[in-house]
Amino acid sequence: MVAQLPAGETVSALGINVDKEKTHVIEITRREVGVKDVRVQIQYCGICHSDLHFLRQEWGSTKLPAVPGHEIVGIVTNIGSEVSKYKIGDTVGVGCFVDSCRTCDYCSQDSVPYCKEGATATYGSDINDTVGHTLGGYSEAIVVDESFVLSIPKNLDYAAVAPLLCAGITVWSPMKHYGVKAGSHVAILGLGGLGHMAVKLAVALGAKVTVLSRSSGRIEDAYRLGASNVVITSDKEAFAAAANTVDFIIDTVSADHDVNSLTNLLKPDGTIILLGASPSLTISPFSLIMKRIKLGGSLVGGIKETQELLDFCGKHNITSDIELVGVEKIEKAFERILKSDVKFRFVLDIAGTLNKNVIVE
Incomplete structure (x- = not known):
């Protein structure tokens, strides 16, 4: 002992x-x-x-x-x-x-x-x-x-x-592990403590960044932090226009939300990374199967x-x-x-x- x-x-x-x-x-x-x-x-x-x-x-x-x-x-x-x-x-x-x-x-x-x-x-x-x-x-x-x-x-x-x-290492570790790099298109769901660091780090890595937010009140902040685009998740037209454009989604939201709809944004072989500890999430296999989407998660580094x-x-x-x-x-x-x-x-x-x-x- x-x-x-x-x-x-x-x-x-x-x-x-x-x-x-x-x-x-x-x-x-x-x-x-x-x-x-x-x-x-x-x-x-x-x-x-x-x-x-x-x-x-x-x-x-x-x-x-x-x-x-x-x-x-x-x-x-x-x-x-x-x-x-x-x-x-x-x-x-x-x-x-x-x-x-x-x-x-x-x-x-x-x-x-x-x-x-x-x-x-x-x-x-x-x-x-x-x-x-x-x-x-x-x-x-x-x-x-x-x-x-x-x-x-x-x-x-x-x-x-x-x-x-x-907060920083929680988003850095999965970006490095899953292969975010210069030229990647990264969508970040949620612009809080984790999300704002994800924007800064992804931009510094040379990625294009889109912020996904429920609130239009975060638009100014998203652009100030370096995002190239902001999509309000309740705006059906904007959401549809962003379909099949994203390589990675970094999901920082800890509340219940619809992950299946997020996969519409991903290109084939895209990756969605869960960081927010949602109480429960329902994933339809078809939302992953149809575009060979990878679903992952991460703790800290x-x-x-x-x-x-x-x-x-x-x-x-x-x-x-x-x-x-x-x-x-x-x-x-x-x-x-x-x-x-x-x-x-x-x-x-x-x-x-x-x-x-x-x-x-």
């Missing part, structure tokens, strides 16, 4: 420690910095929709104390004696995973999310320490093995980098792939469109997320606003 990891310092965090209690400032214990560990003083942490589900225990019982956050950007303040990748003062990131078995076929191929033993998520995963489970980035600091820490390009706005570590994304974004000066908020606004941010009232991701100003005296409004 692995020895229990020794406890290190106590830090402030934003989370819950009583069943279904409102989010508030709590104290948590981080492990002692080991020989391969990096201590990160957190500056910013993006707010992902999954954080909301987690804190509100909408995915089942949440282990307490609970601290979400897996879009972490901060400064290295301590390193273990065998750390070689980072030095004190580096700006780094931590994404959705902080460990895995590292030996299975998937881990060896940089497919950490599909680890046979189950990857260790940045929050909510069982581990052998004093708390018993991982605690995320809504906190002053985190201690992570250097193999799961990422370098942040110096030319990018650090707050706006944070969502790249989840591995560590090497995430670093490639960050380097690509550094080269092309790509970040997320964000609204920076203080930790006292977390509950209001959650309410606005549920209303899709953000363009396009919230990021918490951890360093500037998290302290023991914060009252969540």
